[in-house]
Amino acid sequence: MPRHTLLIDADDTLWENNIFFEKTIDDFISSLEHLGYTREYIRYILNETERRNIRQHGYGVRCFGRSLEDTYLKLAGNAARREVVKEIEQMVHLLERTPPQILDGVPETLAYLAKHHRLILVTKGEAAEQAAKVERSGLQSYFDAIEIVAEKGRDAYERLIGSFKIVKSYGWMVGNSPKSDINPALQSGLNAVFIPHPNTWHMEHAEIESGAGRLLIINTFRELRAHF
Numbered sequence: 203m204p205r206h207t208l209l210i211d212a213d214d215t216l217w218e219n220n221i222f223f224e225k226t227i228d229d230f231i232s233s234l235e236h237l238g239y240t241r242e243y244i245r246y247i248l249n250e251t252e253r254r255n256i257r258q259h260g261y262g263v264r265c266f267g268r269s270l271e272d273t274y275l276k277l278a279g280n281a282a283r284r285e286v287v288k289e290i291e292q293m294v295h296l297l298e299r300t301p302p303q304i305l306d307g308v309p310e311t312l313a314y315l316a317k318h319h320r321l322i323l324v325t326k327g328e329a330a331e332q333a334a335k336v337e338r339s340g341l342q343s344y345f346d347a348i349e350i351v352a353e354k355g356r357d358a359y360e361r362l363i364g365s366f367k368i369v370k371s372y373g374w375m376v377g378n379s380p381k382s383d384i385n386p387a388l389q390s391g392l393n394a395v396f397i398p399h400p401n402t403w404h405m406e407h408a409e410i411e412s413g414a415g416r417l418l419i420i421n422t423f424r425e426l427r428a429h430f
């Protein structure tokens with residue numbers, strides 16, 4: 203088999219990520235119920251706040267914490283209390299310290315793939331935060347390079363193709379997000395492997411669009427072994 207270059211997403215592809223954010227959001231909403239709003243309304247305001255803050259400050263747990271706080275301050279108005287803000291900070295702190303939970307079959311599959319192909323981890327977010335997650339995962343030795351980008355758009359993939367001199371027909375992006383992993387990679391001419399995760403973040407949802415490259419859809423990370 204020819205040697206391929208596999209660009210591999212991290213959050214919700216190599217390890218659980220969004221379930222921990224969702225758990226924090228659940229706790230956050232519960233702690234705001236005394237304000238008298240429905241859970242759905244609190245969530246709606248949080249989503250709007252996140253969208254705005256991400257545009258301005260990028261992805262990451264700190265921006266997420268800011269969104270929780272902004273949401274609380276907006277909903278509580280004059281009734282906002284210092285203790286609740288402290289409580290929110292505690293929740294974010296706990297989230298930040300959650301140990302990585304590697305998805306089933308990932309280490310052994312990476313060990314196999316690394317013997318035959320060039321592996322590059324491609325994750326978006328805050329550089330220090332994502333680098334710390336990679337380090338704590340213990341998976342970095344399987345990768346030739348770790349790339350942390352602010353946003354995974356078509357231009358980011360074109361940059362990676364250029365800097366790693368990837369031959370497009372032998373280049374693949376592997377991930378759980380149609381919006382960040384699959385569509386822009388296909389548009390840049392790479393092939394893609396979509397591994398849906400049942401708890402993918404709502405902001406990563408999108409219809410899969412076809413592109414120049416090939417698209418594989420598999421159910422688990424382990425199944426990569428059957429294709430590479």
Ligand SMILES: [Mg+2]
Pocket residue numbers: 211212213214215377378379
């Ligand atoms: Mg992901």
